[in-house]
Amino acid sequence: EDQVTQSPEALRLQEGESSSLNCSYTVSGLRGLFWYRQDPGKGPEFLFTLYSAGEEKEKERLKATLTKKESFLHITAPKPEDSATYLCAVLRDGGSQGNLIFGKGTKLSVKP
Amino acid sequence: DAGVTQSPTHLIKTRGQQVTLRCSPKSGHDTVSWYQQALGQGPQFIFQYYEEEERQRGNFPDRFSGHQFPNYSSELNVNALLLGDSALYLCASTLGPGARAEAFFGQGTRLTVV
Numbered sequence: 001e002d003q004v005t006q007s008p009e010a011l012r013l014q015e016g017e018s019s020s021l022n023c024s025y026t027v028s029g030l031r032g033l034f035w036y037r038q039d040p041g042k043g044p045e046f047l048f049t050l051y052s053a054g055e056e057k058e059k060e061r062l063k064a065t066l067t068k069k070e071s072f073l074h075i076t077a078p079k080p081e082d083s084a085t086y087l088c089a090v091l092r093d094g095g096s097q098g099n100l101i102f103g104k105g106t107k108l109s110v111k112p
Numbered sequence: 113d114a115g116v117t118q119s120p121t122h123l124i125k126t127r128g129q130q131v132t133l134r135c136s137p138k139s140g141h142d143t144v145s146w147y148q149q150a151l152g153q154g155p156q157f158i159f160q161y162y163e164e165e166e167r168q169r170g171n172f173p174d175r176f177s178g179h180q181f182p183n184y185s186s187e188l189n190v191n192a193l194l195l196g197d198s199a200l201y202l203c204a205s206t207l208g209p210g211a212r213a214e215a216f217f218g219q220g221t222r223l224t225v226v
Contacts (some may be wrong), residue, residue, distance in 0.1 A: 004154075032212050043116075043202050043217035044155070051212065087154055091212065099145070099168050100204075100215065102154030 002027045006088050006103035013110050016077045021086055021106045024070040029093030033071050034100065035064050036087040044087055047073075078110045114139055116205050116218035124224045125193050133188040133221045137205030143167075144186040145215065146178060147202040155202055161186050162209045190223075198225045 003026045013019055025033065032051050036044035048057040050066040057064050061082065063074040073086055085107045089100040117136045125131050137144050143162045147155035157170035161180035180186045184205075190197055200222050204215040 034214060036217075041200070041220075041222065043118075043219045046214045046216060049212075049214050089154075099157050099160060099170075100155075102147075102156070104152070104154045 002090075002092060002101055004088055004090055004101050004103040006086075006106050008106060009104065010107045011109070013075075013078055013108070015079055015110055015112050018074070018076045018078070020075070021073040021108070022070060023073070023088030023103055025088075025090050026069075027090050027092045027101070031091040031093050033066055034089045034091070035071070035073055036089065038085045038087055038105070040085075047086075075108070078108075080110050080112050083108055083110045116203055116216050118201075118203050118218035118221050120221060121219065122222045122224075124226060127193055127195060127225055129193050130189065130191045131193060131223060133190075133201050133203075133223070134185065135188070135203030135205075135218060136185045137203075138216045141205035141207050141216070142184050143206045143209045144180060144184065145204045145206070146186070146188045147204065148172070149200040149202055149220070151199075158188070160209060167209050193225045195225050198223060 005024045007022045035047040038044045048064040053068045061076050065072045085105040087105045089102045119134045145160040146158040149155040159169040160167045164180045175191045177189045200220045202220045203218045206215045
């Protein structure tokens with residue numbers, strides 16, 4: 001069964017304390033992996049798309065990487081405004097663009 | 113450039129009632145997908161509309177139905193509401209059902225069933 005698992009479920013960091021979020025996936029064929037940020041009560045905001053193993057993307061303090069079984073979202077020197085839930089989603093071969101399988105997310109809290 | 117817009121933002125309904133949620137896709141997008149997000153969970157795919165037809169459907173009962181209009185906007189209808197239908201309903205738009213580009217999400221409609 002196709003599945004996306006994110007860990008940890010929650011992560012508390014001090015401002016400036018770097019860390020990584022993990023997204024492991026089991027799908028019949030990966031067409032793309034997506035990272036989204038979601039603030040409480042709001043819709044997911046797109047961060048990155050990764051298409052093949054070895055690919056990396058960066059945006060400000062965030063860097064996403066992809067292997068054949070998992071993806072990591074590295075956050076360097078986080079700030080309180082980075083606090084949010086980070087969602088990982090995969091698009092499978094044969095699935096259209098809208099049919100994303102999401103993990104449950106990692107809730108990140110950054111304390112000043 | 114308007115992003116994905118959803119209405120209403122919040123809604124309270126009584127068990128057994130029917131509800132209609134609305135979505136306008138991002139300018140230039142023609143495909144709309146609906147997701148249900150329960151508290152503390154990731155979004156779950158309900159169905160997708162393209163060219164005014166339902167193209168794909170997730171594991172949701174027939175009480176959930178939808179429609180897409182010629183201007184690409186979409187509605188989600190839920191009949192015979194259950195308490196378990198309480199969730200954040202998200203609309204996402206893309207350009208074409210087969211593209212690999214990112215899906216853009218609206219702010220969601222918070223549905224509470226009492």
